[in-house]
Amino acid sequence: MKFENSLTFAKAQDSHDTLSKFRSEFHFPKQNDKVFIYLCGNSLGLQPKAAKEVLNKQLDNWANLAVEGWFDGEEPWMFYHKALKKLMAPIVGALETEVCPMNTLTVNLHLLMISFYQPKGQRFKIIMEGGAFPSDQYAIESQVRYHGYDPKEAIIEVFPRDGEETLRTEDIVAQIKKDGDEIALVLFGGINYYTGQWFDMSSITKAGHAVGAIVGFDLAHAAGNVPVKLHDWGVDFACWCSYKYQNSGPGGISGIFVHEKHFNGDLSRLAGWWGYQEDKRFKMEKGFVPEAGADGWQVSCTQVIPMALHHAALQIFESAGFIQPLRNKSINLTGYLEFIINQVNKNLGVEQYKIITPKNPADRGAQLSIIAAEKGKQIFDGLVAQHVLGDWREPDVIRLSPIPLYNSFEDIYQTGKVLLEVSQKILNR
Template identity: 80%
Template sequence: MNFENSLSFAKTQDDADQLHQFRSQFLFPNHNGKDFIYLCGNSLGLQPKVASEVLKRQLDNWANYAVEGWFDGNEPWMFYHKELKKLMAPIVGASPAEVCPMNTLTVNLHLLMVSFYQPKGKRFKIIMEGGAFPSDQYAIESQVRFHGFDPKEAIIEVFPREGKEVLRTEDIVAQIKENADQIALVMFGGINYYTGQWYDMETITKAGHEIGAIVGWDLAHAAGNVPVKLHDWEVDFACWCSYKYQNSGPGGISGIFVHEKHFNNTSLNRFAGWWGYQESKRFKMEKGFVPEAGADGWQISCTQVMPMALFHASLQIFEQAGFIEPLRKKSITLTQYLEFIVNEVNKDLGFEQFKIITPKNPDDRGAQLSIIAERNGKQIFDGLMANHVLGDWREPDVIRLSAVPLYNSYEDVYLAGQVLLKVSRDILISR
């Protein structure tokens, strides 16, 4: 597509966009009577307008049924998570039996590592990307310490080459092969939070399995953003938050994936709880944990009804939109337009003030662009905020902007570019 840096072009694209209608189903932040241009769905998705209605329905169930709400009403809480499983599965390329909504992301990462990080002999190491989100780093460090290892010895981090911002797949695979007899677990983030790089999950998973390792993924920035095929790629396990691209609200419920090939593996450790016990016999209150079939067997506590209701509200919109494929098609073009607009700002300024460190190839990125300002980055970010453009800042020097296909428009992108140019001129000229 030949892009144009004009409002008329942006509006024409929005008029032709079959997903543009979904924008009206979300609430945009407003200050002093003016809506923000919201480009921060990579951090927290917007609230679906239907969320309050869906949540009220469960509050009414609580009011009308009290404890009997677990079994009575149109949506008994005992089985509520099953409604979400049907809608979660297409988003991550899984069967409903392989996914389950539960807990929060890092809690689930720990629970899954209890099962899938089983160091034995000299095969005790975990390989991960350097510069992973801190929560992943802390979880993995604490897991290896729990098993009695020194993180400096047990964790292999793969960093970009000197002078580069992103990793090469061949370098990741080479490190896996180089440490083939020592790696117990390959554990990467699907999309790196800082650079926005989408790793070649299929290739990395295959490389891990070829050396006999377990492969897991943190899909915090990937689930609901890019098409993943967890079942077909034979990923062993994965987990993700739902409050970014899946709009479940701050601290929203997490999701897990466990490949069906592990369902009957009785050698797996797990931290068990009542809600993971075999459903048909759960209320017999018997000793001796017998897990429910599938991913549900990793549950510990009972259904978190209110957070699930908020997630349910967003998942129904995904279903209306056709799940990931239509969204991905728009996301590729919308992100390319954002890239074009940032480069147009550089042209107008007369130099490369803004360097995009996210890979240019759409196959290597999702909706997020990570941008480093040559000068006054934090000041410019604050200027965007003051002018109703909301992205986010990540230390030490990155502005992250994410045009989410469910609710962002080409006009959003164009207008954000106009603000970026104005703010940059005002700040750089005033120096």
């Protein structure tokens, strides 16, 4: 697509956008009766208007059915998660039996690592991306210590080359090969939260398996953002949150993936009542017998309210055709944002804004991470004051994330206009 820095161009693109109708299905934040241009869906997605309706429905079920809600009503809570599984599977490229909504992201990461990080002999190390989200770092550190190892010896971090902002796939693969005999687990993010780099998950999985390691991913910034094929790639396990690109509410329900090749194995796990064989669960017998598939990793009973909010959001994805139509728009929308930022630099006569997210659309999702040469935090605050809301990540990155379900090309054009005006004012140019 040939981009133009004009309102006419932006409106023309929006008029031909078959996904534009979904914008009206979300609430946008306001201040002083002015609606924000919201570019922070990589941190917290907007609230679907349907959320209140589904929430009220479950509150009514609770009020009218009380404990009988587990087995009575249109959607008995006992089996409610199964309706979500059908909608979750296409988003991460999985079989229905391989996914389950449960808990929150870091809880699930710990539960899955109990099963899939099994150090033995010289094979005790975990390889991960340098600069991973802190929650992953802390979880991995604690799991390593739990098994009696020193994180400095057991954790291998892969960093970008000097002078570069993102990782090269060949460097990741080379590190896996180099330390292959000692690696028990390869655990990467699908997309790095800071740079927005989408890792080559298929190549990483192949490299990890080639040296005999288990491979897992934290898809917090990938699920609902980019097309992934967990089953086809042979990924062993994955987990993700639902409150970013999937718009399921702050602290919303998490999801897990366990490849079906592990269903008949004798994996260690932390067991709980709700993971017990479903048709015998209420016999209350001793001796844990897991339910088939990913459901066997459940610990606590269904979190009905968070699941209801997730259900409302997932139904929007279903109406939109799941990931591929959204990805097609996302490539153009993020590409337009890149073009507009470069136009701002051109008008300023200097590269005030350096985009550190990969230029190749195949290596990124719906996010651009930008470093300002001068006064970055002041400029970010200036954008917020003018009702353009992205987010700030220390020490020096502004993240802007155009979400194809609810952002428009006009949003991007107006963001560029505001960014130029704020920059000229703050930088005296």
